Amino acid sequence: MEIMYTSTRDGNLKVSASQAILKGLAPGGGLFVPTALPKLSIPVEKLAEMDYRETAYEVMKLFLTDFTEEELKSCIFQAYDSKFDTEEVAPIAKAGDNYFLELFHGKTIAFKDMALSILPYLLTTAAKKNNVTNDIVILTATSGDTGKAALAGFAGVKGTKIIVFYPKNGVSPIQEKQMVTQKEDNTLVVGIHGNFDEAQTGVKKMFADETLAAELDAAGYQFSSANSINIGRLVPQIVYYVYAYARMYKEREIKSGEFLNFVVPTGNFGNILAAYYAKNIGLPIGKLICASNENKVLYDFFQTGKYDKNREFVLTSSPSMDILVSSNLERLIYHIAGNDPAKNKELMQSLSDTGEYGISEKMRENLDGFYGNYASEAEVAETIRGLYEKTGYVMDTHTAVAVCVYQKYQNETGDTAKTVIASTASPYKFTRSVMSAIDPKYRDMEDFALADELSRIAKVAVPQAIEEIRNAEIRHKTECETDQMPEIVKGFLKK
Numbered sequence: 001m002e003i004m005y006t007s008t009r010d011g012n013l014k015v016s017a018s019q020a021i022l023k024g025l026a027p028g029g030g031l032f033v034p035t036a037l038p039k040l041s042i043p044v045e046k047l048a049e050m051d052y053r054e055t056a057y058e059v060m061k062l063f064l065t066d067f068t069e070e071e072l073k074s075c076i077f078q079a080y081d082s083k084f085d086t087e088e089v090a091p092i093a094k095a096g097d098n099y100f101l102e103l104f105h106g107k108t109i110a111f112k113d114m115a116l117s118i119l120p121y122l123l124t125t126a127a128k129k130n131n132v133t134n135d136i137v138i139l140t141a142t143s144g145d146t147g148k149a150a151l152a153g154f155a156g157v158k159g160t161k162i163i164v165f166y167p168k169n170g171v172s173p174i175q176e177k178q179m180v181t182q183k184e185d186n187t188l189v190v191g192i193h194g195n196f197d198e199a200q201t202g203v204k205k206m207f208a209d210e211t212l213a214a215e216l217d218a219a220g221y222q223f224s225s226a227n228s229i230n231i232g233r234l235v236p237q238i239v240y241y242v243y244a245y246a247r248m249y250k251e252r253e254i255k256s257g258e259f260l261n262f263v264v265p266t267g268n269f270g271n272i273l274a275a276y277y278a279k280n281i282g283l284p285i286g287k288l289i290c291a292s293n294e295n296k297v298l299y300d301f302f303q304t305g306k307y308d309k310n311r312e313f314v315l316t317s318s319p320s321m322d323i324l325v326s327s328n329l330e331r332l333i334y335h336i337a338g339n340d341p342a343k344n345k346e347l348m349q350s351l352s353d354t355g356e357y358g359i360s361e362k363m364r365e366n367l368d369g370f371y372g373n374y375a376s377e378a379e380v381a382e383t384i385r386g387l388y389e390k391t392g393y394v395m396d397t398h399t400a401v402a403v404c405v406y407q408k409y410q411n412e413t414g415d416t417a418k419t420v421i422a423s424t425a426s427p428y429k430f431t432r433s434v435m436s437a438i439d440p441k442y443r444d445m446e447d448f449a450l451a452d453e454l455s456r457i458a459k460v461a462v463p464q465a466i467e468e469i470r471n472a473e474i475r476h477k478t479e480c481e482t483d484q485m486p487e488i489v490k491g492f493l494k495k
C-alpha cells in the first residue's frame, strides 16, 4: 500500500513520504499526516527474533513507501550502529515492578538521538530521490538538548551542513560544553546575545527570507529543519514501541496479543504520538499514559477538553518538558476530529488568536485510549529517591515524572496490565537535579565530580558522552547579536 501524506490544515494537499520529509512543515502551517494507516501484519513471534535494525525496517517501510528497500536499509544501518553504546539500541531495564524502555543509549544520552540519528540520512536520501542537488543546510535554535542531538546526528554527514544558535547565557554549562566541543567541519555553533525566543525568531526569519533563499540556491544550498514536527522524526519513533512489545514478549513478560500500557513523559507530544500510531497500526497497546510536569497544559486538556496555554510558564527540573504549546498535538486533534482539516484549522486558528480552544464531546470520546496526569517538583524528587532506595536504579528527572504519574494512574484505576515506562534521558544528563533528589549533600558538588559520584552509587559507568566533554577542546567560539545571524550563516557557507 502506497502511503501519501496530506496536511492537517489542507485536505487537497498530497505528497510522497520523501517530499514530506524534505519540506518538514506543510505549506500554510499544517503538519503532514498519513492519508491512510498501514497495518503491522508481521506476527510478534517473528518480531521477537529481530534486532533493532530489522524491526526498524519492518516498521518504517510501512510509512516511507517511496523509499526503496536498499535506501531505507542504508539509512537504518548508518543510524543505528556503534553510536549506540548497547547492541540492543533501546534495552528494557527492570527495576522493582517497573519496566524502563531506555531510549538514552545514543550519542547525546537522550531519546532525541533515536530519531536524530537517522533523520540526516532520510533527508539526504529524500533530496536525491527528488532531484535536489543543493546541499541541505539545517538551521536550529536550541534551548539546550535538541541542538546537541541535531549536531551529533548531522556532523560529518555528506551533503549537509548544520548551524545551531543558542542563547549564550541561557543554557547549562554542560549543555554549552556539549555543543561548543562538536567536531566536524560541516558544523557551526553560535552563541547569540539574547534569549531562546530571540534565537528562535531569528531562525524563523531566515527560513521565511526569500532573498536569502535565492542567494543560497545560487551557491548550491537550501535550508531545512530538524524540528520534531518532521515525519522523518516521527516515524523512527514508532519503531521502539514495536521493539519494546516484542522484547516483552520474548522475555515472557506478556503473551502474544496481550495489551501493554506505555507511560510517556511528554512535552511537544512527539514521542507519545508515535505510540498512538504504533497502536493504530495494530500493536496491542492498552492505555497511553501522558505524563506532564508542572507545565500541565496536557493534563488539563485531558481533564476538561479545553486546551489553554494562557498561564504562567514554570521552569522545572525536567526542562525538555517545559512547554506550553505541544506542536505535535495538532496531529492528534486532526485524527480525533475524524481526519478533518477544516475543524483542525479552526481550532489552531483559535489557539493562535486567543491561546485556547475546546473540543467537542465526540472528539473527547476519541481520546479514550489516553490518560493524563502530572507530577510536581517535590513528587519528582521523591520518586527518584524512593526508587533508588528500593532498587538501586537511578533515573533522570523526566523519567521520574512518568513513574510518578504511573503510580497515580494505578492508584486511580487499579489497572494491573503490564506497563512500560519510556525512559527519555540518562540520569547523567541531569546529574545535579538527580543527585540532589537522592541526597541534599550533593548540592554543592562540581559537575564532573557529581558524575563520578553517580557512577559510584548507581554502579553504572560514566557514559562516553560525558567522558568526551570532560577534557574536550572548545572548537566553536562564535558569538553574535541577533540581527547578525544571516551574516554568520552566509559567512559559514562561503567557506
Ligand SMILES: *Cc1c(COP(=O)(O)O)cnc(C)c1O
Residues within 6 Å of the ligand: 110, 111, 112, 145, 228, 265, 266, 267, 268, 269, 270, 271, 272, 320, 321, 398, 424, 425
Ligand atoms: C524532548 C524530550 C521529552 C519530551 O518529548 P516530546 O516528544 O517533546 O513529548 C521528554 N524527555 C526528554 C529527556 C526529552 O529530551
